[in-house]
Amino acid sequence: MMRWTYLYLRSRRLPIALLVSAGALVLTWGGWSLFTDRREIDENLAVLTALLALAPLIPTMAGDDDSLESTAALFWPPRRALHLLAFMALVAGGMLASAGTGAWFGPSGVVLRNVAGLTGLIALGVSVAGIRMAWQLPICWTVLQMLFGGLAEPGWREAAFWLFQAGSSRPAAFTGGALFVIGVLAYARRAGPRTAPAEAALGQ
Secondary structure (H helix, E strand, C coil): CHHHHHHHHHHCCHHHHHHHHHHHHHHHHHHHHHHCCCCECCHHHHHHHHHHHHHHHHHHHCCCCHHHHHHCCCCHHHHHHHHHHHHHHHHHHHHHHHHHCCCECCCHHHHHHHHHHHHHHHHHHHHHHCCCCCCHHHHHHHHHHHHHHHHCCCCHHHHHCHHHCCCCCHHHHHHHHHHHHHHHHHHHHCCCCCCCHHHHHHHC
16 A cells, blocks of 8 residues: 555655645745735735645646556545545645744635635546646636625625635635535546547656
């Protein structure tokens, strides 16, 4: 089991992805600590940092050759779900760890909701469009919310603009949680369009 885990981590390039993800968090946290006296990181910057920290997850969600995984005698759905859960937990944990420092990414409820929801969007993008196009869904949704999220009023608009709602917003929490659950289930069952062997060879 340990050997399989080691090979899996290497084949998916997870060590590099985790380093890049941690770098995005440290860069924002360090820059905010150095250049402002405010403790809470700007809301827009916190959301953008969460997205940047999750972005390295996308290339790790599919192997170089789908035919190898499809012939392996492994039950992939729980492994894919665990892959997402672990990466999300590490990003959320890194952001929450800032609470004890001079700069923090916001209330724990907001951080968990946003990281979970964005993870779900990434998983949906991968399951529908594959890893090459998966970035479009989370980025477009985030940009739209950054532009119009401040105009949201109580009610259904809180669900539509969930990234920028207060931690007490139930519609926003429901949307973030629902996106996460749907994304994990979709990715666990279908890890995106299959990559042709020729494309896999070019990628290597």
